[in-house]
Amino acid sequence: MVPHRSTSSSDDSSVYEQGLARTPRNVRRWRSHLADERAEGAVYRELAARRSGEEREILLGLAAAEQRHERHWEQLLGDDMGRIGRGSLRTRVLAVLARRFGGVFVLALAQQAEARTEYADEPAAPANMLADERIHGEVVRGLATRSRRRMSGTFRAAVFGANDGLVSNLALILGIGASGATHGIVLLSGFAGLLAGALSMGAGEYVSVSSQRELLDAENPAPESHGAIGDLDVNANELALVYRARGMSEQEALDHAASVLADYTHGTILAEDIDAAEHEAIGTPWGAALSSFLFFASGAFIPIVPFLFGAQQYVAVALSTSLVGMALLLTGACVGVLSGSSPMRRALRQLAIGLGAAAATYALGLAFGGGA
Structure with missing residues (x-):
């Protein structure tokens, strides 16, 4: 039985009744909802299988809620059940990721999936089902937040390191190249920038995290x-x-x-006492330093690659900028997924900031060096 939603006019009531009519179009839509609920339940069971304790119980609770939703669509379809598909492509991909990885990325994607519920405009979905889906999003948000806290110290250092390496070394190479320096000087400058920047980032992260932990320890009674x-x-x-x-x-x-x-x-x-080791969001000094060093170095290496393989002048500039642009889009999208926001928006923002900085130094090199 489907609880009726309040309607404000006869037109709204007519639309509502049409949504409940057993038409081929509505039956197809109900089958799609059933397939999605089954797929979402599978995602939560896969995630639960990779966890223990309270998190496992929470995920199994979400899977049980999805089963309740399945029964609603099964009862509504009745003899029109027919062949039920495997759910939307997004949900199927999410299930595969949950089975293979089951980490914070999957939880963040599941959070976004719950936020995009289709039941707001579905007359056949009871009000409590819509409420369930919205609350599920908050439950998954809480689980994702736990995972983010466990990895945030090292992840922050890794993301900042990679982006700084990409942007700073691209800017350095383009600025030096635009000044008219030889291919060898540009390549040497790129490697010098890589090493100097990686050491600086690693040392800075070590000092930063150590200082935060020391400040926490200072709060403890003598x-x-x-x-x-x-x-x-x-x-x-x-x-x-x-x-x-x-x-x-x-x-x-x-x-x-x-x-x-x-x-x-x-x-x-x-x-x-406050145990700094329990403050997972801070991370460890050596973990943050090593992540920052390695990711800065890996990011800074990318703009060097075309020069390393002998590309010259404008070809090298175009290739280096393209490679860095793709890497910035990837890191931006990853941050967007983890933060629960739009991956595309974060990716484009990262790209605009990075290429803007590189363009400024390239223009500076042209102005002071007289052209490549």
């Missing part, structure tokens, strides 16, 4: 302060000042301090 709790004056209760300094309101601090003192035993601590 070890000897824990032992002072048992000797505090219960009436004065200066322990409350500690908790007020750490962000509690006056009453909250007083209540918490009284609770700590009342339950005091040997080994009671002033406050839990």
